[in-house]
Amino acid sequence: TGSTRPERILAAVQRKATKGDARSVVNTIDQYCRYQEWAMNVGDEKGAILDSIVCEVKPSVMLELGTYCGYSTVRIASMLPPNARLLTLEFNPAYAAVARQVIAWAGVEDKVVLIEGPSGDWIPKMKEEFGVTSFDLVFLDHWKDRYLPDTKLMEECGLLRTGSILLADNVICPGTPEYLEYVRGSPRYESKYFRSHLEYTRVEDGLEKSVFLG
Ligand SMILES: Nc1ncnc2c1ncn2CCCCCNC(=O)c1cc(-c2ccc(F)cc2)cc(O)c1O
Numbered sequence: 001t002g003s004t005r006p007e008r009i010l011a012a013v014q015r016k017a018t019k020g021d022a023r024s025v026v027n028t029i030d031q032y033c034r035y036q037e038w039a040m041n042v043g044d045e046k047g048a049i050l051d052s053i054v055c056e057v058k059p060s061v062m063l064e065l066g067t068y069c070g071y072s073t074v075r076i077a078s079m080l081p082p083n084a085r086l087l088t089l090e091f092n093p094a095y096a097a098v099a100r101q102v103i104a105w106a107g108v109e110d111k112v113v114l115i116e117g118p119s120g121d122w123i124p125k126m127k128e129e130f131g132v133t134s135f136d137l138v139f140l141d142h143w144k145d146r147y148l149p150d151t152k153l154m155e156e157c158g159l160l161r162t163g164s165i166l167l168a169d170n171v172i173c174p175g176t177p178e179y180l181e182y183v184r185g186s187p188r189y190e191s192k193y194f195r196s197h198l199e200y201t202r203v204e205d206g207l208e209k210s211v212f213l214g
């Protein structure tokens with residue numbers, strides 16, 4: 001049987017990226033997915049917006065929902081101070097296996113905890129299993145119909161504090177209409193849309209940044 005797309009992305013990283021150099025891993029994946037085969041990484045254009053928000057928030061504890069090949073995991077971790085932690089949740093074991101190797105190649109494994117399993121199961125266990133009090137920043141990039149239920153779950157589990165920030169990918173394409181309606185309509189959030197494009201394409205997409213007001 002042939003290789004999978006994530007395996008081919010990993011092969012490109014191990015062949016072309018400088019080991020221990022996170023930016024080299026990010027650039028290699030962007031090159032591969034722009035010129036060889038498209039893949040659902042947040043990409044360079046939306047990635048720059050993600051970088052600016054990570055830099056602004058300087059999170060001590062951050063959650064990423066949906067790891068895929070670890071592209072945004074590496075991008076985020078490379079911006080975090082040494083004592084900060086990025087917890088990243090991946091449902092698909094094959095994706096997680098590739099992501100672990102991409103994260104290791106980039107040399108950011110000390111800042112990353114990769115958890116395998118469905119977000120709905122793991123979010124209620126974050127406090128007891130990982131000693132999380134609350135998340136400073138959450139990057140939502142998993143199943144688009146899980147953004148809203150998982151946001152409500154994080155609220156219910158007390159994982160959001162006044163000032164916690166949610167940053168959601170793909171709010172236009174593939175789209176997360178119920179989530180957008182919720183964060184834009186709720187008095188408990190202050191929401192802002194960052195217009196961009198679907199990774200490696202000219203199709204409109206964007207990130208929604210929502211501050212939890214408590
Ligand atoms: N911990 C967990 N719990 C539940 N589900 C979990 C999970 N961890 C992972 N998953 C399962 C997520 C699978 C990938 C999610 N991302 C996407 O589906 C996605 C799709 C596109 C896309 C756009 C236009 C197209 F024409 C085609 C595809 C672009 C993107 O940037 C995307 O992030």
Ligand SMILES: [Mg+2]
Nearest residue numbers: 042141169170
């Ligand atoms: Mg995405």
